[in-house]
Amino acid sequence: GQNIDQPTEMTATEGAIVQINCTYQTSGFNGLFWYQQHAGEAPTFLSYNVLDGLEEKGRFSSFLSRSKGYSYLLLKELQMKDSASYLCVGAGGYQKVTFGTGTKLQVIP
Amino acid sequence: DGGITQSPKYLFRKEGQNVTLSCEQNLNHDAMYWYRQDPGQGLRLIYYSQIVNDFQKGDIAEGYSVSREKKESFPLTVTSAQKNPTAFYLCASSIRSGGGTDTQYFGPGTRLTVL
Numbered sequence A: 001g002q003n004i005d006q007p008t009e010m011t012a013t014e015g016a017i018v019q020i021n022c023t024y025q026t027s028g029f030n031g032l033f034w035y036q037q038h039a040g041e042a043p044t045f046l047s048y049n050v051l052d053g054l055e056e057k058g059r060f061s062s063f064l065s066r067s068k069g070y071s072y073l074l075l076k077e078l079q080m081k082d083s084a085s086y087l088c089v090g091a092g093g094y095q096k097v098t099f100g101t102g103t104k105l106q107v108i109p
Numbered sequence B: 001d002g003g004i005t006q007s008p009k010y011l012f013r014k015e016g017q018n019v020t021l022s023c024e025q026n027l028n029h030d031a032m033y034w035y036r037q038d039p040g041q042g043l044r045l046i047y048y049s050q051i052v053n054d055f056q057k058g059d060i061a062e063g064y065s066v067s068r069e070k071k072e073s074f075p076l077t078v079t080s081a082q083k084n085p086t087a088f089y090l091c092a093s094s095i096r097s098g099g100g101t102d103t104q105y106f107g108p109g110t111r112l113t114v115l
Helices: none
Strands: A004-005 A010-011 A020-025 A032-037 A044-049 A054-057 A060-065 A072-077 A084-091 A097-099 A104-106 B002-008 B012-014 B020-023 B031-039 B044-051 B052-057 B064-065 B075-076 B087-094 B110-114
Touching: A004 A084, A010 A020, A020 A032, A020 A084, A032 A060, A032 A072, A044 A054, A044 A060, A044 A084, A054 A072, A054 B052, A072 A084, B002 B064, B012 B020, B020 B031, B020 B110, B044 B064, B044 B110, B075 B087
Parallel strands: A010 A104, B012 B110
Antiparallel strands: A004 A020, A020 A072, A032 A044, A032 A084, A054 A060, A060 A072, A084 A097, A084 A104, B002 B020, B020 B075, B031 B044, B031 B087, B044 B052, B064 B075, B087 B110
């Protein structure tokens, strides 16, 4: 099975940078996803890392260290619309994923 | 536009009634999934289907049933046997690449309230 651990809540200021950490334990590792979920809406895909290192997509970047069982999502130039929950999702085995409980990010002016 | 649709967005039912939630996708994805989301918990897998006419139980299948008669459709029935059915239900789909784990794309969700 898998265990996903991420902070419950974070607050950051508009225009700043925030890093959301995620640690995972898995019996078989097949990559790690990040999703964004606004309140009452569906999760939307942000990134997928299967190799170590940093992947950048515009204002969002995701990092993975397989040896440490660790990932983070980095959000730059925060905007008010970035206020949402960010879900860390571990992939273990064929088509098997485990969702973390999510980190609720509040961006303040 | 390609995507996943779920209807209705809000659904109210009396206790003891069965209710069916619809999920349709036109992404030509082979695999479809149903999740349940409760406050303070991660999404939990109810059922999934990798191909038409085949589906598998997820982690919390008790009190639910599904069918997969068409590639595009994967309806979920919440039966009266489900002890705590009030929740946000999310349908997702993915390609089935044959190896690894494919990205799942979600529908807008149905919020079910049982009175």
